Amino acid sequence: MDPIDKPPLTLFLAAPRGFCAGVDRAIKIVEMALEKWGAPVYVRHEIVHNKFVVDGLRAKGAVFVETLSECPEDRPVIFSAHGVAKSVPAEAERRNMIYVDATCPLVSKVHIEARRHAENGLQMIMIGHAGHPETIGTMGQLPDGEVLLVETVEDVADVEVRDPARLAFVTQTTLSIDDTADIVAALKARFPAIVGPHKEDICYATTNRQEAVKAIAPRCEAMLVVGAPNSSNSRRLVEVGAKAGCPYVQLVQRAADIDWRALEGIASLGITAGASAPEELIDEVVDACRARFALTVEMVETTVERVEFKTPRILRTPA
Template sequence: MSKSPLTLYLAAPRGFCAGVDRAIKIVEMSLEKWGPPVYVRHEIVHNRFVVDGLREKGAVFVEELDDCPDDRPVIFSAHGVPKAVPNEAARREMVYVDATCPLVSKVHIEAQRHAEAGLQMIMIGHAGHPETIGTMGQLPDGEVLLVETEADVETVEVRDPERLAFVTQTTLSLDDTAGIVAALKRRFPAIVGPHKEDICYATTNRQEAVKAMAPSCDALLVVGAPNSSNSRRLVEVGARAGCSYSQLVQRATDIDWRALEGIQSIGISAGASAPEELVDEVIAAFSERYEVSVQEVVTAEENVEFKVPRVLRVPA
């Protein structure tokens, strides 16, 4: 029986960003340098496939520093950690490597700089996300207030409306954040914003590619993990840009084929912590069922690379 034709639009850029690439490399290089086990506080990046692969090589994933022995190296995840965590590791004389994405570290430095200038911080982010916890934990309790929505802006209680600054989580939706920033500026005209947008280049680029592709697609699949903020934002961006069937899938086995019956075009993207082999797996699954023609939708070229920490670049 002949296969139905299907146009598969492939978003570019998609998948791994420089910060994720660096974080994974840090775990692999730590295992080479110190041998297993190497402990990692929280998932190094939000992708089960990546985490399971590193676990097989000897990485042990824990949620708290208390779960780590003093005599083995520990790595802090790409999302960043509260300042208390490296302080405690230093107190225990542990070997630790910080895999915080440099673009998240930039937000930490911004928050510190504003606090030193006597400004109270407002953070736009998702409650409970490790990046939000890490950024808020750079300053003492009460110095960083969290807002998630425009409605939150109306009720947030600040110390002095004339002495405020804001930062954002790096993996948010550009459009949602723009509305919250506008609400902050309306309510607090003196509020100071970042010199340069906090939402990272990779999040921005992946969202723009999905926006460009979505109107041409009958359906959109984003390869990524349910706990990946940037992957979930891509699904929302796709739906908002005109593709009403936008879904998150971790693997090809998660595809709901019945829901896709009768489609003639599909868009594929991947969150910043999803490896390309999972995208290939999804394309192969469509190729088994359809006569696929692939069109890449390129909206940006990425050539960013972040160095690993010096401790991993010098011999043991």
């Protein structure tokens, strides 16, 4: 298309966006394990929810499985960034396997919190999404029945607890801040004695990406969220963008997924990415827009992230 023929488009690029420190660390762990032990290295569940990242690691020699029973005893296994139930490392130890835990430190913090409350005799309520690996991992820190799951404000009315005076709650780290606040309010209204974390368990990266989306949403006629359909934090960005006033929000894994017909006639577009989407996929989407529009790119930065998490010691020592 001739540059003169391209319609003008202002592109608002949200910042922070894309990779967070926990995802960065998890990917590094797989790469360092391959360097240390050679291929294959087994990974229980997708290390992070992004097909491009998973395919890249698979090409280097990572083998992704859903259960520990699929892993041979003589090869290392890595647990994904979402965390695992206590029974998983216990099983790996029973089988004398080398394992590396890539659980995000902020998810591990929630696990520690849940166990501490249980030691104090409190039954747990978890705010999270049923079936999400992080929820399964957190609920699996305690025996069956000790963690009750609520997904919505409506669930709070139906939850059956052992003792309303001895309760605590934790949250999945990748939820919508606003939706979670409503559920917490409902829990506190029904169970005034419930104990919560000092601040919500929703991680800094989830919060920051949602705040950046809120900053650009009212200025955009449409928004693209780069992320995987099974990525909780990416799906929350879609919801947050719509609630914050953007008329049309589309989740795309890559540039090839963009529905260009839905973007016809717009003059402003927002772009962000979930915490497991690499910057090269965001660049790919921006380049695809540049091929069709006369772009003016404006970065909208709401905060600067400087968080880094150390990799496990086992990977920093010689084999």
